[in-house]
Every structure is written in structure tokens, then in C-alpha cells.
Amino acid sequence: MKKKVLYTASTFGHLATFHQPYMRWFAEQGYEVHAAAGGEKKTLAGVSRLIELPFEKKMTAPANFRAAGILARLMREEGYALVSTHTALAAFFTRLALRRAGKSDTVMMNTSHGYLFDAETAGAKRWLLLGAERLCAPVTDYVLTMNRQDERIARQYHLGKAIVQTPGMGVDFSRFAPANAEQRSAARKAFGFSAEQVILVYPAEFSGRKNQRMLIEALPSLPENVGLLLPGRGELLEACVSLAAELGVSGRVVCPGFMSDVEMCYHAADLAVSASRIEGLPFNLMEAMHCALPVVASRIKGHEDLVIDGENGRLFPYNNKEAFVQAVCSLLSVQQRAAMGQAARRSVECYGLPTVYPKLIEIYGSALAGHSSQ
CATH class of the missing domain: 3.40.50.2000 (Glycogen Phosphorylase B;)
Structure with missing residues (x-):
């Protein structure tokens, strides 16, 4: 039986724009790749199943908690080897879903495309957003950051078990x-x-x-x-x-x-x-x-x-x-x-993608190797 990987994001458009080379790579390695997101569905390279989620931009919208419920059921049913989550809203509710589902040995990888706060963010908003990240930290095996400030934030507040600085997703x-x-x-x-x-x-x-x-x-x-x-x-x-x-x-x-x-x-x-x-x-x-x-x-x-x-x-x-x-x-x-x-x-x-792609593949491969040895 094939092992499975799940990608999540606020929209399918985000996955289509930034992540298709990597989803295709997972499929080439023999994984069954699923994608769950909001917005208009897109054909995604390497993805065999698309799951629509009712994400809304407002963090506290009831629809987002319904999306977390859908994801929790999906995780229990599919037993993913790795979940790769993207965009701040989807990343929070995906990890909330994993907490509900019971983490088991699923590798949770949160790629931060930019925390929506920094040292200049007003107190209440900053602590709300940081608090959400800290709540999710116990189920976050990897945090991939893209800039130096986010790397410092992730390390300072221990927002994942492993903090890895990357040069983004690679630009074509x-x-x-x-x-x-x-x-x-x-x-x-x-x-x-x-x-x-x-x-x-x-x-x-x-x-x-x-x-x-x-x-x-x-x-x-x-x-x-x-x-x-x-x-x-x-x-x-x-x-x-x-x-x-x-x-x-x-x-x-x-x-x-x-x-x-x-x-x-x-x-x-x-x-x-x-x-x-x-x-x-x-x-x-x-x-x-x-x-x-x-x-x-x-x-x-x-x-x-x-x-x-x-x-x-x-x-x-x-x-x-x-x-x-x-x-x-x-x-x-x-x-x-x-x-x-x-x-x-x-x-x-x-x-550029030719430079970044092998670096990210090495990270994904290492994470999956650790999963297979568990």
C-alpha cells in the first residue's frame, strides 16, 4: 500500500503557483499525494486527490473550524506519512486538525511564507498570532522559514522541533x-x-x-x-x-x-x-x-x-x-x-528554482527517511 502525503494551503491557487515541482517529486518517489485547500480547484502535478475546504480569510470564522474538522477526519482515515502545510491560516487549522486526530507518527512540516507579525506588530495582534503558533508547536516537527527575522522568531519561541532556514520555494x-x-x-x-x-x-x-x-x-x-x-x-x-x-x-x-x-x-x-x-x-x-x-x-x-x-x-x-x-x-x-x-x-x-529545488528535496527526503525508520 502506498504511503501518502498531504499538502494544505488557503487556496489551490497557492499550491499551483509555488509547490507543483515538489508535489510531483513526492509522486515520483512512489507517494500518493493529496491536496486540501480553499478556492477554485486547480489541476496539480503529481496530485491524485483534491479535497475542498471552506476556508475564509477571517481567522475566527466558523467555516475555518469546519475545515479543521474535515482535515482531522481525513488524517485519521488516510494516516499520512507527511503533511506539508502552507499559508498562515491553513497552517494553523491543519495543525489544529492534527492535534484533534492524534499525531501518531505523521511528520508535520509547516513552511512559513512569512509570519504575519514581527517586533513592530501591535501587542494584542502580535500575541494572538504568536500564541496560535505556540499552540501548534507541539505537533510541528519542522518549521521552514524564508527570511532571517522569521527564523529568529521560530527559534526564540521554539515553534517547531526543527527550524530550517530556506531560500524560499524557488522562482522559475x-x-x-x-x-x-x-x-x-x-x-x-x-x-x-x-x-x-x-x-x-x-x-x-x-x-x-x-x-x-x-x-x-x-x-x-x-x-x-x-x-x-x-x-x-x-x-x-x-x-x-x-x-x-x-x-x-x-x-x-x-x-x-x-x-x-x-x-x-x-x-x-x-x-x-x-x-x-x-x-x-x-x-x-x-x-x-x-x-x-x-x-x-x-x-x-x-x-x-x-x-x-x-x-x-x-x-x-x-x-x-x-x-x-x-x-x-x-x-x-x-x-x-x-x-x-x-x-x-x-x-x-x-x-532560482534550479538552486532551491535540490535543497528542499533534501529536506523532504530527510524528513521521510526519519518517518520510515520509526
Whole structure:
């Protein structure tokens, strides 16, 4: 009888975007791979069974506890050799389910794509989120972290039996290369930008955490030839469009919605920016950097692991519009952007899938070897 592996996440889309090479690897090793998540179902490489879960974004929503009940029954019935859980909400309820089901000899591996708190998080929220992680620590065999701050948090509070720092899940950089003159011209024309404009790009979900609002509010203080490209969707998209109109910068802000061909956005841009409050190891910045774009980003965990201030980009204090404007203005020179862009491209090569994949496979193999010896 085949041994089984379960992957969980808040959405099937997350699993499809980040984890298919690894699910395929488990299947190639002879494991039966199941995936449980919310959202629209996706075909996943190597996965033989998809289980729909009623996850909702609000942590305390009754539907999330129903999802934990479904997972607990699934774990009792299937007896998984390993459960690999991803995204903060799914990770909590997956581990809560394992507590209910009785851990047995299942290996629980929590890959933290970024704890939703840090040292700057307000007390009550921080202790609630940290408390949830500490509650789950006794059933967590491995915590895989992606940035130095999260590794320190996991070690300080003993959030798993083994804490392993990783370079993320690996980015497939095959689509993300510096634009040639023809690609740049075509991309700019598609978005309505002129050759003289300096374009800032920030592909992200429109949310309070991603903080597109600050970028729009800063735009009137930047030279008039600076434009802002904001691909993505989310609940704050319309509010951001309205804000641009109120500030009189609608002509300088383009919000094209979700784009599957996001590389076109990087080809149109001169700088990648991020105003985010908290991150794990953001794919959008790594993709942009591999396209030889320097970065202007908030000084937070995740960003600090990627951006060396003054070498491949600039860091500014979170939500500080004046510092953001100064950082962008310091990179208005084409020559300086070119030099920093090349440094940015070199610095993210270590996060590419060919480099990261064997490292994670070694971790998975070691965890499963330990399980088989029990």
C-alpha cells in the first residue's frame, strides 16, 4: 500500500503557483499525494486527490473550524506519512486538525511564507498570532522559514522541533529576463507610457498590508514624468483608483488588473517598488530583480533579505512617504539604475528554482527517511 502525503494551503491557487515541482517529486518517489485547500480547484502535478475546504480569510470564522474538522477526519482515515502545510491560516487549522486526530507518527512540516507579525506588530495582534503558533508547536516537527527575522522568531519561541532556514520555494526565472529595446517599447505602448517616463511597478493584491495607497499619495511629490504601474486585484482596488483621481494623478497611475503575463509589466518599468507592511520572501521583487530592475522597498523582513541598500536598490522606513520620494529621486539617473539593476539580477540568482529545488528535496527526503525508520 502506498504511503501518502498531504499538502494544505488557503487556496489551490497557492499550491499551483509555488509547490507543483515538489508535489510531483513526492509522486515520483512512489507517494500518493493529496491536496486540501480553499478556492477554485486547480489541476496539480503529481496530485491524485483534491479535497475542498471552506476556508475564509477571517481567522475566527466558523467555516475555518469546519475545515479543521474535515482535515482531522481525513488524517485519521488516510494516516499520512507527511503533511506539508502552507499559508498562515491553513497552517494553523491543519495543525489544529492534527492535534484533534492524534499525531501518531505523521511528520508535520509547516513552511512559513512569512509570519504575519514581527517586533513592530501591535501587542494584542502580535500575541494572538504568536500564541496560535505556540499552540501548534507541539505537533510541528519542522518549521521552514524564508527570511532571517522569521527564523529568529521560530527559534526564540521554539515553534517547531526543527527550524530550517530556506531560500524560499524557488522562482522559475525562465520568463523573467531584462527587456530588449523592442520588448520595452511594446510594453510601454500597451500601457500608454511614453519613452520619457520613469515607471515604478508593484504587482500585488490590493490590500491594507500591501499599502498601494502610500505609493499613490507619494506620487504628487515626485517629478511629473514618474508613473506608477499597479497590476493586481483585491478589495482596495477601487479605493486606490478613486484616491488617484482625488489627488489629480490618474493620468500617471495604471491599474490593469490581474495579469498572467506579469513579465510585460517589468519590461515596461524602470524601478520595482514595494510599500508592504510585512512579507516572507516576495516573488514579485525577485522576478523584477531578475529582469534587472533595482528596487525601492519598505525596510521590513523579507525585503531586507533581498535588498542591500545602495547596492541593488534602496530601503525606506515603512509608510514614510518622504523617505520613499527621496529614495526614488536618488535613482532617476539612467546610469545608476542600470548599475543597480545588474546587481539586483546577480543577487537573486541564488533564489532560482534550479538552486532551491535540490535543497528542499533534501529536506523532504530527510524528513521521510526519519518517518520510515520509526
